Amino acid sequence: MFKNRVATALVALSAVTALTACGAKTADTAGSAPAGGGAAVDTSGPTVKVGLLNSLSGTMAISEVTVRDAIQLAVEEINTAGGVLGKQLTAVSEDGASDWPTFAEKAQKLISQDKVAAVFGCWTSSSRKAVKPVFEKNKALLFYPVQYEGLEQSPYIFYTGATTNQQIVPALDYLKSTGKTSVYLVGSDYVFPRTANKIIKAYAAANGMKVLGEDYAPLGSTEFSTIVNKVKASGASAVFNTLNGDSNVAFFKEYKSAGLTAESMPVVSVSIAEEEVKSIGTQYLAGQLTAWNYYQTTEGAANERFVKAYKAKYGADKPTSDPMEAAYTSVYLWKAMAEKAGSFDIEKVKAAANAGGITYEAPEGLVTVDGATQHVFKTARIGKIGSDGLIEEVWNSGEPVKPDPYLKSYSWATGLS
Amino acid sequence: MIAGVGAAALTPYPRRGLPVSVIVSQLFTGVSIGAVLLLIALGLALTFGQMNVINMAHGEFIMAGAYTVYVLQQSISSAGASLLIALPVSFAVTGLMGVILEVLLIRRLYARPLDTLLVTWGVSLILQQAARDIFGAPNVQTSAPSFLTGSVQITDDIVIASSRLFILGLALAAVAALMIVLKTTSLGRRIRAVVQNRDLAAVSGLATGRVDRLTFFIGSGLAGIAGVALTLIGPIGPAMGTNIIVNAFLVVVVGGIGQLKGTVIVAFVLGILQSMVEYATTVSVASVIVFVAIVAFLQWRPQGLFTLRTRSLA
Numbered sequence: 142m143f144k145n146r147v148a149t150a151l152v153a154l155s156a157v158t159a160l161t162a163c164g165a166k167t168a169d170t171a172g173s174a175p176a177g178g179g180a181a182v183d184t185s186g187p188t189v190k191v192g193l194l195n196s197l198s199g200t201m202a203i204s205e206v207t208v209r210d211a212i213q214l215a216v217e218e219i220n221t222a223g224g225v226l227g228k229q230l231t232a233v234s235e236d237g238a239s240d241w242p243t244f245a246e247k248a249q250k251l252i253s254q255d256k257v258a259a260v261f262g263c264w265t266s267s268s269r270k271a272v273k274p275v276f277e278k279n280k281a282l283l284f285y286p287v288q289y290e291g292l293e294q295s296p297y298i299f300y301t302g303a304t305t306n307q308q309i310v311p312a313l314d315y316l317k318s319t320g321k322t323s324v325y326l327v328g329s330d331y332v333f334p335r336t337a338n339k340i341i342k343a344y345a346a347a348n349g350m351k352v353l354g355e356d357y358a359p360l361g362s363t364e365f366s367t368i369v370n371k372v373k374a375s376g377a378s379a380v381f382n383t384l385n386g387d388s389n390v391a392f393f394k395e396y397k398s399a400g401l402t403a404e405s406m407p408v409v410s411v412s413i414a415e416e417e418v419k420s421i422g423t424q425y426l427a428g429q430l431t432a433w434n435y436y437q438t439t440e441g442a443a444n445e446r447f448v449k450a451y452k453a454k455y456g457a458d459k460p461t462s463d464p465m466e467a468a469y470t471s472v473y474l475w476k477a478m479a480e481k482a483g484s485f486d487i488e489k490v491k492a493a494a495n496a497g498g499i500t501y502e503a504p505e506g507l508v509t510v511d512g513a514t515q516h517v518f519k520t521a522r523i524g525k526i527g528s529d530g531l532i533e534e535v536w537n538s539g540e541p542v543k544p545d546p547y548l549k550s551y552s553w554a555t556g557l558s
Numbered sequence: 559m560i561a562g563v564g565a566a567a568l569t570p571y572p573r574r575g576l577p578v579s580v581i582v583s584q585l586f587t588g589v590s591i592g593a594v595l596l597l598i599a600l601g602l603a604l605t606f607g608q609m610n611v612i613n614m615a616h617g618e619f620i621m622a623g624a625y626t627v628y629v630l631q632q633s634i635s636s637a638g639a640s641l642l643i644a645l646p647v648s649f650a651v652t653g654l655m656g657v658i659l660e661v662l663l664i665r666r667l668y669a670r671p672l673d674t675l676l677v678t679w680g681v682s683l684i685l686q687q688a689a690r691d692i693f694g695a696p697n698v699q700t701s702a703p704s705f706l707t708g709s710v711q712i713t714d715d716i717v718i719a720s721s722r723l724f725i726l727g728l729a730l731a732a733v734a735a736l737m738i739v740l741k742t743t744s745l746g747r748r749i750r751a752v753v754q755n756r757d758l759a760a761v762s763g764l765a766t767g768r769v770d771r772l773t774f775f776i777g778s779g780l781a782g783i784a785g786v787a788l789t790l791i792g793p794i795g796p797a798m799g800t801n802i803i804v805n806a807f808l809v810v811v812v813g814g815i816g817q818l819k820g821t822v823i824v825a826f827v828l829g830i831l832q833s834m835v836e837y838a839t840t841v842s843v844a845s846v847i848v849f850v851a852i853v854a855f856l857q858w859r860p861q862g863l864f865t866l867r868t869r870s871l872a
Contacts, residue, residue: 199695366719368836370584
């Protein structure tokens with residue numbers, strides 16, 4: 142009798158888990174892309190809609206909510222300044238819920254139901270990979286504002302965050318230049334960390350750097366004691382961290398508890414910006430390194446204006462970060478493209494961008510869209526986390542680096558794609 | 559082009575012989591994972607194990623315990639004081655939630671275990687959404703008191719995190735307290751009587767309804783204690799309960815339903831197994847191996863490690 146009951150309970154448990162996974166789905170397949178040309182954009186009224194697609198709940202919300210806020214700030218600023226092509230923008234925000242199929246469904250909804258002119262959002266590469274076919278099938282535009290693993294190019298996606306040669310490769314160059322001869326790789330278990338680590342290993346092999354170990358934790362995992370023990374036992378001179386979301390909280394708590402410090406074994410993180418520093422806690426992070434293209438402390442009039450406007454809208458204690466800046470910049474880049482095209486029509490906007498010459502004086506400095514790859518030129522910056530929670534730049538590439546998503550200009554990267 | 563990325567892409571790195579310090583560190587890691595498993599399963603061992611109520615909202619009680627720490631920390635600035643105050647407060651808060659659930663729903667469904675499962679699952683969804691509405695969808699963090707952020711240096715190579723020691727102590731204290739209550743107090747005798755034979759207990763004049771409520775209070779309260787412990791390890795979020803509940807049920811089922819002793823042993827065995835296999839392989843492989851081991855074990859002993867036939871409860 143007990144056997145039966147236990148079996149029933151277990152079967153029921155797995156059924157429940159499966160149901161929960163489907164719980165957030167909305168059945169929305171209505172509407173389809175018009176044959177030929179881009180997706181239909183609703184320009185009939187006095188306003189035109191833009192889509193915001195971010196995780197407002199779940200493990201990625203810690204990061205993605207701020208990106209949504211930055212996009213909204215840009216939309217408001219543009220509206221105050223008169224809109225785009227004489228039309229005010231209406232932001233339609235959808236919650237991807239840190240769940241990749243949900244991202245795809247919400248993207249479809251924004252395209253076919255709201256008929257948006259462009260969508261801004263996604264953070265994890267898994268969510269981008271999930272929506273990529275949706276945007277390609279419907280011929281709609283996505284602006285993806287987060288650093289990622291490269292090796293991708295889609296005619297319907299503009300990548301406004303860093304690709305690997307603007308973030309990971311400069312970070313490795315920096316480690317090499319400061320005498321770090323071995324690294325341990327720790328990441329979340331999905332596309333970005335695994336691909337990034339593949340690139341890191343190729344770089345290491347060509348540059349005499351040793352990779353002493355490689356570990357992945359499921360996204361959202363909070364149990365890092367074993368991984369930290371392995372890192373510690375390896376004796377690596379640095380850790381390259383590609384963990385995403387609030388797994389970082391558990392990892393850095395454990396790291397400190399194990400007696401490891403920024404002096405004895407520095408951690409370079411590529412997914413921890415000012416917002417995450419605040420929620421992880423500076424006592425765990427002070428002295429550790431990050432690799433980005435923008436920090437709140439980046440100098441320049443455009444950044445001063447951006448930081449001031451953001452704090453005025455969301456509160457003086459809210460920091461600005463690289464993905465937020467890239468998302469904010471994305472909206473202005475799209476505006477520049479639409480204005481150059483003189484139309485909201487997606488193919489025309491794309492053609493205007495691909496012809497080159499789309500620039501914007503962004504908080505991170507002058508940003509230029511590379512028409513051939515639909516990525517942007519960005520300055521690489523290595524920063525050190527301070528005890529005040531802000532990140533101070535310790536090195537930069539001096540000039541915007543040309544995006545090279547397939548690392549074609551690096552001989553060691555030939556076998557990667 | 560990324561499809562080929564998998565565990566096979568791992569670079570082989572030199573495997574030195576395992577030094578003793580690593581084995582000791584991993585052993586302790588396993589014990590501390592076990593302590594967490596024990597804490598989250600202990601309350602369930604009482605409500606599921608002893609009362610046979612499948613309470614899917616148990617994970618959300620743990621979440622409520624964790625949020626209690628968060629709320630207290632908003633009003634009490636000292637992290638140490640708020641954590642210590644949170645222990646009894648969380649116990650009371652989640653215990654009361656358990657009693658309310660028992661009185662309003664579960665009591666009406668004692669003869670229908672599958673309905674209980676569905677109803678409590680519904681309750682867990684409601685509680686998750688409530689947490690989302692009250693505290694916001696993003697996860698929150700609490701700051702650990704300074705005496706728990708450091709570590710204890712055993713030797714040059716072996717360092718044990720103070721927070722893990724605290725959780726281990728908390729788990730052992732909770733087990734000891736529960737065993738003492740069950741074995742020596744009149745409440746414990748009444749609980750055991752109702753579990754062993756509800757009808758006989760009733761005709762002997764025991765108010766079985768009241769005993770049920772008290773059992774549920776203690777079981778749910780223990781979930782609150784587990785929630786307090788979890789704030790020391792990771793973030794607090796509306797969905798944290800769903801990640802926990804399956805592990806908690808596994809520990810209770812493998813330990814043997816109605817067997818506190820089994821729950822304790824299985825929690826530590828699974829913890830050590832997980833940490834050792836994980837050190838040698840990866841997180842995902844370790845989870846698979848642990849699950850396979852559990853399935854194989856249940857094939858061999860479907861009744862769990864210990865059976866109720868012995869009539870012993872602790």
